[in-house]
Amino acid sequence: MGDGICEIAIDGLPSVARQAPPRIDPVNQLDEDGQMVAIPEEPYSIKRWQVFCIIFVILGAFGGVVYFIVLPIKSYKPPSVLKPKPGDPSRPFTDATPEIPKEYPWEQQRIPNDLQPYEYRLTLRLDVTKHVYSGSLVINLRCYHPTEYIILDIQDVRISDNLVSVIDLSTGKIQPVADTFQVSDRRTRYIISVADKLRVGSIYRANITTFTGRVTAEPPGLYTAMHRARRGRDRRMIVSGLKPTGARHVFPCMDDPAMKATFDVIIEHPSDQTALTSSPSESTTTLPNGWVRETFYRTSKLSTHLLGFALFEGMTELERFSSRGQVVRVWSAFDPTSSPAAEVALNTTLDAISNIKDLLGLDYLLQKTDVLPVPGQIVPYDVYSGLLMVRDTLLFCDVDDSSIRDQLQCAMALNHAVAHYWFGISVTAAWWSDLWVTEALSTELAYESLACHFPELSMDPIQLVESVLPAFLYDGHSETRSLNSEAWTETLDGSEKIVMSGKGLTILKMVRSIVYDSSYMRAKKTILASYGTINTSQLWDTLSQATDSFVNVSLVMNNWVSNAGYPYVTLRQTVEDNGARRIYIIQEPFSYFLTSRSTLHWNIPVAYKTKEQSDARVLWLNDSVKNISDDSPMGEWVLGKVDSNGFYRVNYGPGNWKLLSDQLLTNHTVFDVSTRASLIDDAFNLARASRLLIPTALDLTRYLDKEDDYVPWKAALRALHYLLTVLSKSQSYNSLKAYISNKVVVAMRRYKIQEDVIRRRLLYSELFEAACRYGDTNARKTAIELFRKWRTRRQRIDPDIRKSVLQEGIASGGQSEWNFVWRKYNSSSTTSPQDRQLFLTVLASSQQDYILYRYLGWTKDGFNIRREDVPLVFRSMADTVAGRELAWKFVFGNWRELQQRFADTPSIQEEILRSVSSQMTSGYELKQLRQLKELIDIPRLRRILERAEEQTDLHIRWLAGNEKYVSDWLGETDV
Numbered sequence: 001m002g003d004g005i006c007e008i009a010i011d012g013l014p015s016v017a018r019q020a021p022p023r024i025d026p027v028n029q030l031d032e033d034g035q036m037v038a039i040p041e042e043p044y045s046i047k048r049w050q051v052f053c054i055i056f057v058i059l060g061a062f063g064g065v066v067y068f069i070v071l072p073i074k075s076y077k078p079p080s081v082l083k084p085k086p087g088d089p090s091r092p093f094t095d096a097t098p099e100i101p102k103e104y105p106w107e108q109q110r111i112p113n114d115l116q117p118y119e120y121r122l123t124l125r126l127d128v129t130k131h132v133y134s135g136s137l138v139i140n141l142r143c144y145h146p147t148e149y150i151i152l153d154i155q156d157v158r159i160s161d162n163l164v165s166v167i168d169l170s171t172g173k174i175q176p177v178a179d180t181f182q183v184s185d186r187r188t189r190y191i192i193s194v195a196d197k198l199r200v201g202s203i204y205r206a207n208i209t210t211f212t213g214r215v216t217a218e219p220p221g222l223y224t225a226m227h228r229a230r231r232g233r234d235r236r237m238i239v240s241g242l243k244p245t246g247a248r249h250v251f252p253c254m255d256d257p258a259m260k261a262t263f264d265v266i267i268e269h270p271s272d273q274t275a276l277t278s279s280p281s282e283s284t285t286t287l288p289n290g291w292v293r294e295t296f297y298r299t300s301k302l303s304t305h306l307l308g309f310a311l312f313e314g315m316t317e318l319e320r321f322s323s324r325g326q327v328v329r330v331w332s333a334f335d336p337t338s339s340p341a342a343e344v345a346l347n348t349t350l351d352a353i354s355n356i357k358d359l360l361g362l363d364y365l366l367q368k369t370d371v372l373p374v375p376g377q378i379v380p381y382d383v384y385s386g387l388l389m390v391r392d393t394l395l396f397c398d399v400d401d402s403s404i405r406d407q408l409q410c411a412m413a414l415n416h417a418v419a420h421y422w423f424g425i426s427v428t429a430a431w432w433s434d435l436w437v438t439e440a441l442s443t444e445l446a447y448e449s450l451a452c453h454f455p456e457l458s459m460d461p462i463q464l465v466e467s468v469l470p471a472f473l474y475d476g477h478s479e480t481r482s483l484n485s486e487a488w489t490e491t492l493d494g495s496e497k498i499v500m501s502g503k504g505l506t507i508l509k510m511v512r513s514i515v516y517d518s519s520y521m522r523a524k525k526t527i528l529a530s531y532g533t534i535n536t537s538q539l540w541d542t543l544s545q546a547t548d549s550f551v552n553v554s555l556v557m558n559n560w561v562s563n564a565g566y567p568y569v570t571l572r573q574t575v576e577d578n579g580a581r582r583i584y585i586i587q588e589p590f591s592y593f594l595t596s597r598s599t600l601h602w603n604i605p606v607a608y609k610t611k612e613q614s615d616a617r618v619l620w621l622n623d624s625v626k627n628i629s630d631d632s633p634m635g636e637w638v639l640g641k642v643d644s645n646g647f648y649r650v651n652y653g654p655g656n657w658k659l660l661s662d663q664l665l666t667n668h669t670v671f672d673v674s675t676r677a678s679l680i681d682d683a684f685n686l687a688r689a690s691r692l693l694i695p696t697a698l699d700l701t702r703y704l705d706k707e708d709d710y711v712p713w714k715a716a717l718r719a720l721h722y723l724l725t726v727l728s729k730s731q732s733y734n735s736l737k738a739y740i741s742n743k744v745v746v747a748m749r750r751y752k753i754q755e756d757v758i759r760r761r762l763l764y765s766e767l768f769e770a771a772c773r774y775g776d777t778n779a780r781k782t783a784i785e786l787f788r789k790w791r792t793r794r795q796r797i798d799p800d801i802r803k804s805v806l807q808e809g810i811a812s813g814g815q816s817e818w819n820f821v822w823r824k825y826n827s828s829s830t831t832s833p834q835d836r837q838l839f840l841t842v843l844a845s846s847q848q849d850y851i852l853y854r855y856l857g858w859t860k861d862g863f864n865i866r867r868e869d870v871p872l873v874f875r876s877m878a879d880t881v882a883g884r885e886l887a888w889k890f891v892f893g894n895w896r897e898l899q900q901r902f903a904d905t906p907s908i909q910e911e912i913l914r915s916v917s918s919q920m921t922s923g924y925e926l927k928q929l930r931q932l933k934e935l936i937d938i939p940r941l942r943r944i945l946e947r948a949e950e951q952t953d954l955h956i957r958w959l960a961g962n963e964k965y966v967s968d969w970l971g972e973t974d975v
């Protein structure tokens with residue numbers, strides 16, 4: 001009834017006046033800090049008729065009308081005609097919340113496909129200085145099953161209910177709207193209920209004349225970011241953060257990746273701001289008030305989460321056209337001609353496009369690609385069709401001024417972002433539980449293309465140490481999820497993404513070794529050629545078909561996707577009573593926590609070999625245990641997971657571990673670099689999980705002084721760093737440091753700074769850092785001297801060792817050294833986001849408590865340290881022995897204030913807690929953790945602390961059991 005009145009009032013007026021009547025909207029009244037502010041003015045002035053309309057409505061006799069306009073989101077009472085339908089047991093809820101019977105179609109997790117959108121027309125009115133925006137939307141839908149409901153996903157967006165209409169485009173007739181309502185228990189949905197059932201085969205248009213939304217401080221949805229300008233005020237930007245389900249925070253939509261449609265976007269914005277979306281701009285018309293209306297070309301068919309938006313001020317672009325007229329633009333807040341960094345980014349993007357095009361033999365079809373730096377972006381890169389948003393510190397790398405490590409990271413980010421065009425945009429995961437498919441395929445593609453970029457770097461080992469080993473680490477925790485978990489629909493954080501790429505990548509490698517390269521390539525081509533969206537079983541089926549159904553891939557691989565975590569396999573050599581020698585191969589789920597034993601099991605292709613064999617043999621371990629006869633010569637090692645190909649860890653009996661470490665000592669090159677890295681990583685992590693005695697793992701490091709490769713060194717230094725963190729209060733701490741430092745120094749002697757081979761540069765940089773960190777006097781002296789020359793004579797420091805040099809300079813210095821670097825961080829001549837990140841990191845290495853405490857204090861005031869930089873300060877602090885305790889004390893004592901300052905950026909609160917709480921080792925700290933938890937009622941934050949408790953408890957028990965082993969081992973070993 002309510003909409004009827006306003007419909008009549010409006011229908012007689014010219015269409016330009018069809019604006020939402022202004023109303024008291026609680027959303028509009030809170031600004032970023034939760035302060036009350038005036039309702040921002042709409043870009044159009046309010047027409048007199050609207051005032052009349054409001055007065056009419058308010059004075060109207062219908063109390064319900066007032067209720068309806070003032071509180072447009074009313075709770076829904078089911079109409080009596082609707083009989084509850086039986087629940088749908090085939091789609092169980094995944095959460096622990098009590099089961100809600102699924103009576104109504106909008107309660108289903110996925111929007112029913114009775115109606116499918118094929119075209120959206122979306123207008124947004126945005127201004128970087130405002131925290132609210134408005135928009136209008138038309139959705140054209142095709143009807144596949146009769147229904148009386150048009151169901152849309154919506155979150156924190158408000159629709160003026162009285163301005164919604166539906167037209168049958170087949171007949172041109174208006175389809176009367178019976179009711180509109182919003183439901184919000186587990187997910188919020190907006191439902192347009194029509195008077196007559198929509199008919200199969202017809203097409204309909206839902207027209208939502210006005211909706212309003214908020215620009216927040218972080219994703220999901222549209223959020224603000226800030227570029228630090230060289231001079232003058234900072235430049236603001238609004239960007240979208242839409243994965244996994246952020247699109248519904250921007251506009252009402254059927255937010256399901258499988259429902260692809262075209263988008264015609266119009267963005268109205270102040271004329272001095274730049275708007276970008278997924279397609280090129282078509283035309284711009286001037287509006288009153290200095291605004292413009294910018295119309296963009298129709299996009300190709302996209303999932304809602306791939307339609308990106310950006311609006312910003314004061315950035316310039318560097319562009320280049322391909323031979324086919326496609327343009328790539330890199331935006332920067334600095335003058336792109338002043339530094340080669342923007343051109344490097346442009347070249348890297350163009351190279352990635354052409355490399356992948358050649359690798360796949362498939363074209364890149366986007367007319368334009370914008371690459372946009374986003375300061376403080378939570379994910380390293382956020383990919384939209386035609387719009388790549390990259391964290392600013394990962395975008396701008398200068399060949400002369402960035403360390404080789406940063407260059408590798410930057411190239412990796414851009415190559416992966418570009419690879420998503422093929423796996424992500426052209427072929428989209430059909431649902432969030434299938435996201436791993438496109439993540440894994442695009443990661444694989446990114447490494448292949450990175451190999452073209454760095455031809456002298458062999459990618460398999462790099463992939464292992466950069467993507468796979470970190471995935472093992474995160475996936476070993478107790479709250480890890482399976483790759484196909486439905487929970488990805490709700491969240492997807494950084495470490496989860498690491499698991500998805502690294503584990504997914506390894507699963508693909510396992511598949512590839514089963515079906516062979518040619519079938520694998522054929523399957524990939526089929527997917528690219530014939531799928532718009534893909535789910536897990538389609539991936540398996542395509543792979544099986546590529547082998548002519550010789551292998552049932554789903555049967556052998558699916559438990560890698562549906563089980564959380566991963567197994568460890570033990571190879572145990574035994575002698576039976578009759579003298580026969582056998583190898584028992586046993587699988588068990590791996591976890592760092594003893595309590596989480598489960599009955600999961602995997603089909604594992606265990607590739608193993610003995611010293612005598614040149615080729616690996618493969619055993620399918622589909623039971624919990626199998627045994628084979630051991631025909632290796634007595635006293636020779638057996639190695640599992642040959643080629644490091646498999647997402648499992650391998651354990652052995654003590655005798656075999658000894659043979660392996662002896663082999664490393666006599667001739668380590670018998671094992672390839674990936675195997676060396678895997679052996680070390682497996683051993684230390686098995687020891688961390690109390691599945692192996694720590695001396696056995698330590699034995700594997702004895703050969704390290706001979707190690708010449710970056711990859712095993714990186715794996716070893718990571719493992720040892722963790723071990724030292726746990727041992728930081730123990731008596732063995734200093735002797736273990738000395739032991740590592742000796743190994744590092746011997747290896748480092750073989751190299752010099754400025755090696756010309758990339759691997760050696762990577763290695764040198766790693767070793768130099770370790771030498772300083774673990775207290776080698778010579779390395780530290782060198783670093784301090786370089787720091788002095790840099791400070792007094794502006795002498796350049798080689799970028800590969802800059803971090804270590806600055807850290808030593810700060811650590812050995814006092815107030816004035818610290819202030820010097822702090823000024824550098826603030827200096828207007830520092831353009832590079834990477835430099836600013838570097839300065840902030842090294843400032844945490846001071847050894848003076850009062851300096852560190854002041855530094856920490858600045859994270860609260862919102863003046864000295866920018867909001868997006870705060871997590872980095874805590875992270876760097878938690879990375880040093882001196883800083884770790886101080887940072888925890890600070891957070892413990894100031895939690896309320898921190899929480900207040902970061903009230904609208906929960907991700908920063910999470911990051912702070914995670915950084916300072918994850919490396920504790922004492923009962924006292926455990927008590928404090930529990931105390932802090934009492935103060936916190938946000939579930940995500942509590943979970944971080946619970947995880948920290950679990951971790952701390954593990955450390956305490958581990959130390960009790962192993963501290964003595966370490967000191968005994970150090971006593972017996974030459975240090």
Ligand SMILES: *[C@@H]1O[C@H](CO)[C@@H](O)[C@H](O)[C@H]1NC(C)=O
Nearest residue numbers: 015016018138165207208209
């Ligand atoms: C949607 O409705 C508005 C207001 O009723 C009207 O001005 C506009 O033309 C409609 N859009 C389409 C595409 O029908």
Ligand SMILES: *[C@@H]1O[C@H](CO)[C@@H](O)[C@H](O)[C@H]1NC(C)=O
Nearest residue numbers: 340341343344345346347399
């Ligand atoms: C980028 O590529 C162009 C054309 O290939 C080349 O001339 C230019 O030197 C490259 N720039 C940088 C910084 O590598």
Ligand SMILES: *[C@@H]1O[C@H](CO)[C@@H](O)[C@H](O)[C@H]1NC(C)=O
Nearest residue numbers: 663666667668669670671672
């Ligand atoms: C070490 O092993 C490698 C690979 O098996 C072999 O080529 C090399 O000659 C061996 N070196 C020594 C010193 O035995």
